[in-house]
Amino acid sequence: MIDLSSVFMGAGFVLSIGMLIALVRGMMGPTIADRVVSLDTINTLVVATMVVFAVAYEEMILVDIAIVYALLSYITTLYLAKYLEGVAKSD
Secondary structure, eight states: OOOHHHHHHHHHHHHHHHHHHHHHHHHHOSSHHHHHHHHHHHHHHHHHHHHHHHHHHTOTHHHHHHHHHHHHHHHHHHHHHHHHHHHHHHO
């Protein structure tokens, strides 16, 4: 029988590897847009990791925190896109 906690920890590990890959891509990205997409990817993976750990530890408060974090991440991405649009128009 498979232990579910090890499955959740494995999923968390895979999501962490994805975050590291996105971080490397963000550092290598030649443009600001690449870095913004990398940051957004990392934020999405953080939310997914929080939800996986919420299920693993049976702490549903982590889901609420993940929802708030996702909302703040979305607003930040919109702000950065608006800022970059203004920078692109002025060039």
